[in-house]
Amino acid sequence: MKYSKNTILYIEFDDHVSTSPSWETLEEFKKNKVGKCIAVGFYVMSDEKAIYISTMNSEDELGSGHVILHSCITHISELKIPKKPVLKPIQAPSK
Numbered sequence: 576m577k578y579s580k581n582t583i584l585y586i587e588f589d590d591h592v593s594t595s596p597s598w599e600t601l602e603e604f605k606k607n608k609v610g611k612c613i614a615v616g617f618y619v620m621s622d623e624k625a626i627y628i629s630t631m632n633s634e635d636e637l638g639s640g641h642v643i644l645h646s647c648i649t650h651i652s653e654l655k656i657p658k659k660p661v662l663k664p665i666q667a668p669s670k
Contacts, residue, residue, distance in 0.1 A: 578618040578653070584628055586614045587650040588643050614641050615654065621645075 578584065590610035616628030619637065624644060631638030 582618040583654040588647045
């Protein structure tokens with residue numbers, strides 16, 4: 576699915592696991608689990624393998640970027656920001 580640049584996305588995905596850089600027994604290795612993750616960010620781009628989002632954008636840079644493989648995504652949806660305030664303004668009690 577294509578999104579407009581800076582569309583805010585909520586993505587649930589299965590994350591890959593990398594074990595420690597040392598030797599492990601088979602029993603220790605079997606304890607590794609696929610992580611269930613959630614990311615929220617601005618759509619940057621996508622290609623045939625992945626979707627790219629960032630959590631901070633400036634005029635010419637991106638911050639806290641994530642590249643998530645399409646095959647790992649379990650749920651994705653657009654988040655809408657209300658155009659009108661959700662809360663009513665506080666008014667002083669009348670005397």
